[in-house]
Amino acid sequence: MNHFGPRPDCRSPRLAELAGRAVRLSDDIPVVFDAPLSPQHRLIGAWVAEQYTSRAEYTRPQARRHIERAFGTKVSDILEPVALAGLRVSVRGDEAGKNTALAIICEGLGQIDLGWIEDGDAPIPWRATAYSALKRMLGRVLPVFGYQDLFDEYAAINWEGETEDDAARDALIDLHGVSEHELDGQTLPSTLHASRPPWMIADNAVVDALLPRSLHERLDRVREAHDALVGVPPGSDAWHVEHDILYDYMPEMEEHYHLPPLTLVPFAQFAGELDDIARHGMEVGFADVAGLCPLPDASRIDGWFASFGLGARFLCAVQDLIAFNPAQS
Incomplete structure (x- = not known):
């Protein structure tokens, strides 16, 4: 049976190492020896020419390599400190081959490592407050799902x-052929809710004034980094996906399952349920696009990089929160 990110293999630093930080142009964009540069190479190339002045003359193959190396280096520099999830950037052309977009794709799979929030000995209200903040904000950048x-x-x-036990029992009997004497071994809504550890429950969170200063400060940094993304203009937002145009640039996503590849739900308590809902995604792929930004011209690339950097800064603040254990400070 397929397992949706068994715990030893799903921790995000390990995923980041496996995924790498690749930057490439879509396979749909031809890179043929001495063929004319694709519209995507020309658009990115215009930005590269503004960034890196050079008197050198390039053959077409050399120009392609120079464009991809210059663009990829800047992407890699921004992603270098990000270990929370494996991310890569893909330069995509639409089906007509004339328009260009930048896609951020998440190559991680499974539960995000929650560190002290899940496994630490800090008081439950501290852990619940941190978890509630991640649940509320992390989806701004990463394709991630939560308990609901x-x-x-x-x-x-x-x-x-x-969503109620009695109706769920009726569905199990009438539609799934479960007999009356088998019901005791079936998961029901109430048993699923009861499986949540107390740090997952938002009502256990507290106001910042009741937190230690060190934890308060780290939560503030996460919120500030998140808030910086709010003012990003829609046309330059690296971390937004407009689903109306997603399939124009990434038609393969039509076959993918709608569930994101990452989760904040702990496997320790919900391994069976996670396997159950993720089975189809393991077969056809998940909704793993973290951002898709169309580029009508090269002037938009600086704005894209600015918002791309803000998202990376937010992820680094989240990493710092997870790596810190307030009970040991």
Whole structure:
């Protein structure tokens, strides 16, 4: 049976190492010896020419390599400190081959390592406050799902969307052929809710005034980095996906499952349920695009890099929060 990121293999630093920080142009963009430069190479090349003045003359193959190396180096420099998830950037052409977009793709899979929030000995209110903040903000940058998404998916698959125990029992009997004497071994909405550890429950979070200063400061840095993304102009937002145009640039995504590849739901408590809802995604792929930004011309690239850097800064602040253990400070 396929497992959706068993815990030893799903920790994000390991995923980041496996995924690398590759930057490449889509396979749909021809890179043929001495063929004319593609529209995508010409657009990125115009930006490279503004950034790196050079009197050198290039053959077409040399120009391609120079464009890809210059653009890729800047992307890699920004992503270098990010270890929370494996990310790569792909330069995409639309189906007509005339328009260009920059896609951020998440190559991580499974549970995000929650560090002390999940495994530490800090008081529950501190852990719940940090977890609640991640649940609220992390989706601004990463394709990630939480407990409510798990519950809704599991309900749709097993209880025909029912959310109360009695209706879920009826669905199991009427639609899934479960007999009355088998019901005791079945997962119901109440048992799923009861499986949540107390640090997952938002009502256990507290106001910042009740937190130690060191934790308060780290949460503030996460919020400030998140808030900086709010003012990014839509046309330059590296971390936004406009689904109306996604399939124009990435038609393969139509076949992917709608569930994101990353989760904040702990495997220790929900391994079976996570395997259940992720089975289809393991077969056809997940909704792993973290951002898709069309580029009508090269003038938009600096804005894209600015927002790309803001997202990386936010992820670094999240990493710092997770790596820190307030109980040991």
